[in-house]
Amino acid sequence: MTDIETTTVSEEGYATTSQVGDFELSIDATDETGPNPNAVLVADYASCFLPAFRVGGNKEGHDDLGTIQIDAEADIDEGDDLSAIRFAIHVEADLSDDELDAIVDRAEDICHVHAALKPELHAEIEVHGGAF
Structure with missing residues (x-):
């Protein structure tokens, strides 16, 4: 099955x-x-990573992260293949960089799309707390 x-x-x-x-x-x-398929893949990655980020926050003891937004961008090489993906994650909760980094680490372990992509396409991530 x-x-x-x-x-x-x-x-x-x-x-x-x-x-x-x-x-x-x-x-x-x-x-x-x-x-296009590449844009859908980037959007799918972000739409998987965002709830994984929220679950990671819960596991790190942050039950209310408020609004979370991922601004995703990607680079395409000469062969029309994805060559890089970047996420700027904006989080309403005002957390320290260490707390946000710990949540990102958890989210990377939880997100199924992150696990499915070859490592060189894992998103480069920057997080901004207190964003809304």
Whole structure:
């Protein structure tokens, strides 16, 4: 038995529609009708890392981090492959750099996308507490 099943269809061109459970995701390699696959991967990474960061905060004894926002950016090489990913994480709670670093360490261990990526694509992370 598999744990994840998706179906991806392209009727023409470079746009695809993926069925993921009850959800539909549109991706377009040309950015015309949806985000491109690299952009989706960066957004997926951030959307996995953010709840992992919140869980990491809970495990470090910080139950109320307030609003958290990840501004993600990435570099693409000449072959259109991702070559670097960076996260700027803005956290409402006003924590020390050491506390934030400990949460990042936990989040890196928790985030499944982080674990799935080759190490050279792990996000370079900077965190800003007291951000909102």
